[in-house]
Amino acid sequence: MATLIFDNSVPAGAHDQIRDAFDTAKAWATKVNKDFLKWNADNASLPDFNQLVNTYLGSRTDARYTAFDSSVRRIKNYLDGTENLIISFNGSPDEEKTYAYTSFNSGKLTLCRKFFSAPATGTDSAPGTILHELTHLLQNTDDHEYGKTKTKALASQSPHLAMRNADNFEYFCEDYCSN
């Protein structure tokens, strides 16, 4: 697991909840990475995966799927590795609609109050939030659109943007890995 360094802003009582969410995020990234390889070799071998690819990434082009593959692998390897990630907390009311934020190559992830009331699995979950933020941190993704309806529309209308949109990645992982 990436080495989580909690700064003084994070209440000690929250550390376990954060670690649990990272553990689940790592399991999801591992599953998606593994199944991507199987799907890429034979799309028909994983119909559920294939369906979600169409839903969240749009129609297939090899260049786009090569990029998706490298994102998934980069995030999985990061979570498997030992690189330090500073975890901070921002409890400001100004951030009441925000789960978390980060910036590319910053080595730091800030969690907001909403993160701590996010579900442990499913849509807009805590592990999905971590995967969303890791796409920003590691792959410099954008937030072109938020939410399920708009991310699906982005995939069908502008798949090249969906590929670079953090919520598309998050929903893909949540839908595929949650039961």
Ligand SMILES: [Zn+2]
């Ligand atoms: Zn974002």
